[in-house]
Amino acid sequence: MDRTQAKLLRALMKQPLSFWQLVGKQDDAIPGYIDALKTLKIKGYIEAKGDLIAVTKDGKDYARTNGIEKEESMMCPTCSATGVKPRGWLKDIMPEYETLAKGRPEVTAEFDQGVVPLVKNLDRIAYIYERGDLENKNIFILGDDDLLSIGLALTGKCRRITVVEIDKRVNRFIRKVIKEKGWTNVEVYDYDARDPVPEELRGKFDVFITDPVETVEGMKLFYSRCCEALRGKSCSGYFGISHFESGLAKWMGVEKDLLRMNLVITDILRDFNNYLLTGERIVEKGFRIVTESPFDLKAPDFAWYRSTFFRVEAVKKPRPLITERVEWARELYFDEDTFVALP
């Protein structure tokens, strides 16, 4: 029995779970997760039980004779294994952050958007602060449907915050908030990552933050653009990569690219970020996660989608691997692992 099947079984030995709860109990990409579900179902080890998936008697017997006991979580209950707990000046920004974010644009699959809850943005800011990458820094954000820029600006600790984003609805929204708050150190560019970074933004930033598309070439493109924005040695970057849509072979490709860019990986925090990929649109969009599932699915009602949080730091001048304009279409967003994106 492989790692993924064993993890699913031990989670189900504890209690029946929904398809969406169960996917977070394992680290394989969604195709591997679905294969594992299919295998366990065919073997008679798991079955549908109402809207949930449950282990059968055969499954329990198999698990016990193979040293798999029911799961006992060892994750920290206080921080949900993120390691951070926003407090003080950071926690204090939350009420205003919520007010300012009201009326934000709906997410769109056109740009493979999935939004991090505002409270999770606080966790990210806490981590960035802990690493010394917040105070007095120039921060470059490639893609900001999460509205992280607004949270960063509310801390009052960054020198400059620059958002470059393709979705003009998001940009209009952030610009409206900037105007309302009178922020002079926050700016927004209409920007498509297929284009080179605007001349005036190159080499100007201490930190980049991005949540890239989930294809290897797409990530190479995103990190390359971010590299161009950085000043040089000892600048840093933050981004999420999911297990769900990027198997470890893809991670390998991405990590090799990062090292080639002179970016050393300093932190990898498993499943740190979660995303509000919820509601009927998920089951109705025709995503492969739904069409290929061996169990009938109801719409997910919690932020089940997760990504692992990476930090990188430049050990010498960052070296973008792509500098020219690229003529890519949907392949930017879509490959054989991307089961929550549209072809």
Place this chain on the structure above:
Amino acid sequence: MDRTQAKLLRALMKQPLSFWQLVGKQDDAIPGYIDALKTLKIKGYIEAKGDLIAVTKDGKDYARTNGIEKEESMMCPTCSATGVKPRGWLKDIMPEYETLAKGRPEVTAEFDQGVVPLVKNLDRIAYIYERGDLENKNIFILGDDDLLSIGLALTGKCRRITVVEIDKRVNRFIRKVIKEKGWTNVEVYDYDARDPVPEELRGKFDVFITDPVETVEGMKLFYSRCCEALRGKSCSGYFGISHFESGLAKWMGVEKDLLRMNLVITDILRDFNNYLLTGERIVEKGFRIVTESPFDLKAPDFAWYRSTFFRVEAVKKPRPLITERVEWARELYFDEDTFVALP
């Protein structure tokens, strides 16, 4: 002001700290830490205050005008930012673990030993369990002055635990415990990492755990030996690398080696491990951390030394970069960053 100096200042703005407390407030290697201390002292921003280091009025003025406020920790108070909290069957082993570990050999600088507290071993086991790498697994431990094998055996969840270790005192001790407990699935080899892995151990393990020496070549050697012990694809490995004795340029070298070995990096948990490098021996040994400090040092009285916890997973058959015997002497243990090792 660079990242390291800024981090030291913000920590000292909060409160005066000892040299040993302060080193954990920054992520540079010890040579960089000491340079930063020297620079801040020469500029008149910090000064000795009894046994502690304190920020001066000039230092405070400088910090404030440069956007550096006193530190407010955002780390989780429950898990000290490790993300795990041992409970249930794992927590329950602690009393017996403490009893069994009594009378363990004193650490020796001959093998660059530094021992992880037993309670920290539980954190490591919790993390390994969470990742699905404990139950029913064959575990290969290269170097076990930490007595991790005894903790793993007490969980009763591993199929096989094999320790290979150079220090015969440690091996005698573990063998005594094995005999006392009647464990039949735990074994210990007298083994020098300069030698090839014993024939009968090659390709037999699901998981390796090691806490390598802190030189790039030494790490390459340790991981290569561990690779040979692994069965193949999807096997995993755990180890610590410190910031203190390995600057990020060294991390870069190590990460490149890992990827070349077909090991993708899945988790990097900053400062997860701590070590009992305490007592008079630390200040009396002639370590460079003491001889090059710009402040007089008292012996450290807490587990100040830390390492970052890595997990790797094989995306295809692991490929050792070194397979033959190597004729290395102290360079295995010592380079320009290793300020807590002997030449």
